[in-house]
Amino acid sequence: MANxxxxxVDTRDANGRSRNLANREENMQNDIQTSAASTxxxxxxxxxxxxxxxxxxKPPTIGQRAYKYRYFYLMxxxxxxxxxxxxxxxxxxxxxxxxxxxxxxxxTQTGPNYSDLFVNxxxxxxxxxxxxxxxxxxxxxxxxxxxxxxxTVVIALxxxxxxxxxxxxxxxxxxxxxHFLSWVVAASIFMLILSAGTSAAEGDLSNVGxxxxxxxxxxxxxxxxxxxxxxxxxxxxxxxxxxxxxTGWGTIIYMAALAGISPDLYxxxxxxxxxxxxxxxxxxxxxxxxxxxVVFILNLAKVMNxxxxxxxxxxxxxxxxxxxxxxxxxxVGIVGNDYGYSTAIGLFKSVIxxxxxxxxNKVSEKIRGYGIV
Amino acid sequence: MTKKFNLFDPQYAARSWFIVFNSLFFILxxxxxxxxxxxxxxxxxxxxxxxxxxxxxxxxxxxxxKKIFTTESLIxxxxxxxxTTLATTFFGLLISTLGxxxxxxxxxxxxxIFSTLLVFTMIFNGGLIPTFLVMKKIHLLNSLWAVILPMSxxxxxxxxxxxxxxxLPESLFxxxxxxxxxxxxxxxxxxxxxxxxxxxxxxxxxxxxxxxxxxxxxxYITSTDKYNFQYKLRDLFQxxxxxxxGENINVNTLKSAAVIVSIVPFMFIYPFCxxxxxxxxxxxxxxx
Numbered sequence: 001m002a003n004x005x006x007x008x009v010d011t012r013d014a015n016g017r018s019r020n021l022a023n024r025e026e027n028m029q030n031d032i033q034t035s036a037a038s039t040x041x042x043x044x045x046x047x048x049x050x051x052x053x054x055x056x057x058k059p060p061t062i063g064q065r066a067y068k069y070r071y072f073y074l075m076x077x078x079x080x081x082x083x084x085x086x087x088x089x090x091x092x093x094x095x096x097x098x099x100x101x102x103x104x105x106x107x108t109q110t111g112p113n114y115s116d117l118f119v120n121x122x123x124x125x126x127x128x129x130x131x132x133x134x135x136x137x138x139x140x141x142x143x144x145x146x147x148x149x150x151x152t153v154v155i156a157l158x159x160x161x162x163x164x165x166x167x168x169x170x171x172x173x174x175x176x177x178x179h180f181l182s183w184v185v186a187a188s189i190f191m192l193i194l195s196a197g198t199s200a201a202e203g204d205l206s207n208v209g210x211x212x213x214x215x216x217x218x219x220x221x222x223x224x225x226x227x228x229x230x231x232x233x234x235x236x237x238x239x240x241x242x243x244x245x246x247t248g249w250g251t252i253i254y255m256a257a258l259a260g261i262s263p264d265l266y267x268x269x270x271x272x273x274x275x276x277x278x279x280x281x282x283x284x285x286x287x288x289x290x291x292x293x294v295v296f297i298l299n300l301a302k303v304m305n306x307x308x309x310x311x312x313x314x315x316x317x318x319x320x321x322x323x324x325x326x327x328x329x330x331x332v333g334i335v336g337n338d339y340g341y342s343t344a345i346g347l348f349k350s351v352i353x354x355x356x357x358x359x360x361n362k363v364s365e366k367i368r369g370y371g372i373v
Numbered sequence: 374m375t376k377k378f379n380l381f382d383p384q385y386a387a388r389s390w391f392i393v394f395n396s397l398f399f400i401l402x403x404x405x406x407x408x409x410x411x412x413x414x415x416x417x418x419x420x421x422x423x424x425x426x427x428x429x430x431x432x433x434x435x436x437x438x439k440k441i442f443t444t445e446s447l448i449x450x451x452x453x454x455x456x457t458t459l460a461t462t463f464f465g466l467l468i469s470t471l472g473x474x475x476x477x478x479x480x481x482x483x484x485x486i487f488s489t490l491l492v493f494t495m496i497f498n499g500g501l502i503p504t505f506l507v508m509k510k511i512h513l514l515n516s517l518w519a520v521i522l523p524m525s526x527x528x529x530x531x532x533x534x535x536x537x538x539x540x541l542p543e544s545l546f547x548x549x550x551x552x553x554x555x556x557x558x559x560x561x562x563x564x565x566x567x568x569x570x571x572x573x574x575x576x577x578x579x580x581x582x583x584x585x586x587x588x589x590x591x592x593y594i595t596s597t598d599k600y601n602f603q604y605k606l607r608d609l610f611q612x613x614x615x616x617x618x619g620e621n622i623n624v625n626t627l628k629s630a631a632v633i634v635s636i637v638p639f640m641f642i643y644p645f646c647x648x649x650x651x652x653x654x655x656x657x658x659x660x661x
Binding site for chain 2: 088096163173191195
């Protein structure tokens with residue numbers, strides 16, 4: 001009898017054990033009966049039988065179980081080492097958030113100065129650059145989240161209507177493509193096609209980028225606009241870049257959900273006289289609602305994590321609309337060497353993230369029965 | 374239901390119009406996705422200052438590509454990119470499979486703690502500066518390990534790998550155990566060979582992430598001979614160097630060519646591996 005813990009006796013729990021043994025006893029009795037029937041001379045006395053109820057099997061102690069799994073601890077070691085060094089050790093560094101730790105302390109090698117525990121948090125409240133960064137983080141990622149949810153769902157619904165299987169596959173392959181470009185590449189492509197050129201002369205399109213050239217040819221613009229240095233346009237460009245890169249990929253999960261809707265529902269609706277549009281509104285969308293909510297919640301938990309897409313596209317001219325918490329942390333900490341203050345900003349961000357994830361987890365548990373982490 | 378659908382049948386006029394509209398919509402959408410890349414490709418082949426509206430190069434001039442593959446300061450980052458991508462994929466798969474294999478041992482004392490330790494890092498971390506200071510303390514600054522090791526430890530991929538492993542029938546492990554196979558043997562001879570699809574999926578995730586990595590280089594790497602190609606590409610766009618070395622090469626042509634060089638590897642791999650990429654996503658969605 002095979003079992004997981006290899007002690008030779010099934011010891012999972014009392015109920016399991018007794019059931020198991022009872023079965024075995026029954027089998028044995030059957031054997032005995034059949035053998036007795038076939039060979040009447042066989043000598044099987046009742047007192048030869050083992051009384052299974054008297055056998056006491058002790059569950060293995062934790063030490064025995066640990067010994068049995070000794071190789072697994074060995075396997076866990078490399079994972080644990082990396083986990084502890086790169087994830088848990090830095091958590092100890094959070095204490096710098098409560099200290100003065102700037103280039104002065106670094107230069108004199110005195111280490112962090114804990115004389116005023118809340119010095120950095122006072123900065124947080126008073127510095128307008130931080131307020132901008134916080135507001136931009138929320139605006140950029142929430143608008144992006146709403147936009148991408150709507151656009152992705154609409155595209156997934158329409159993609160689902162493509163009857164031609166090969167055509168559908170082709171469309172999907174093309175739409176997923178930008179996802180595999182890095183943010184650096186995506187930003188580079190946008191910089192090139194959005195370039196305003198260097199020539200000052202009006203009407204000279206000799207080194208004006210693709211988008212500006214089109215807009216001027218269509219008489220929408222008179223002179224090229226440098227979209228990426230204009231506070232008016234930067235956010236729009238950023239939203240478009242995000243949509244361009246991730247929308248196609250985002251449809252995968254909805255396509256999977258759409259494939260799971262029972263065709264019976266559509267058949268029934270058709271018999272009831274619903275047209276395709278009514279079917280979409282009354283069957284497809286409600287069936288998709290769960291997935292939409294879950295994806296939305298998952299992304300809501302990541303609202304504070306907007307970083308690389310901004311970092312590769314922004315520049316000092318658009319800090320007021322583009323600077324987010326993480327880029328600000330980078331500039332203050334790595335460039336400006338103010339370790340204390342930047343750790344405090346990071347802590348602020350992490351705590352908000354933690355709260356968001358906890359809420360999302362609760363909501364997710366409500367919706368689909370299990371959490372996100 | 375009963376009558377066969379016909380695009381030109383007046384009975385189905387509304388449906389026909391929708392199909393036409395839908396097709397046009399997707400053709401347009403595909404253009405939006407492809408044209409920027411096509412434009413860059415075309416610009417990379419024309420050594421002129423004019424961008425213009427042409428989507429097809431008038432001449433085929435490979436001077437920019439030649440420059441990328443002959444300039445020491447551009448070919449070296451490409452090598453670093455390849456090296457770190459291979460290393461990250463290898464270590465990433467190693468860590469994920471080991472961790473996932475430990476995680477599926479439900480009876481192992483301490484496995485709950487292990488799993489909590491892993492998952493907690495998904496929701497909370499020390500932050501940029503404390504991590505940077507740890508790197509500094511263990512002398513990994515300006516070492517490629519500072520990029521490879523943190524990228525190899527991706528909890529999301531590890532959890533995904535666990536979901537794959539959980540689908541393997543438990544009776545296989547039991548049978549192997551009875552035959553005297555050690556846990557290492559089971560891992561190597563049963564778990565890994567049966568998870569080829571999972572290894573392909575997650576290996577591709579690691580490879581794409583490593584190839585695209587940029588920020589770790591910004592923070593941890595300081596010497597120019599250890600930057601990867603993404604970093605170099607970004608440098609080109611910030612007009613830092615390379616453009617003016619006496620050759621008659623247009624800056625924008627060089628930039629475009631660098632973009633193309635950076636995206637070509639995965640553009641080639643991706644259509645053939647789409648299946649693997651997608652299993653990973655839907656798995657991640659359905660199970661945790």
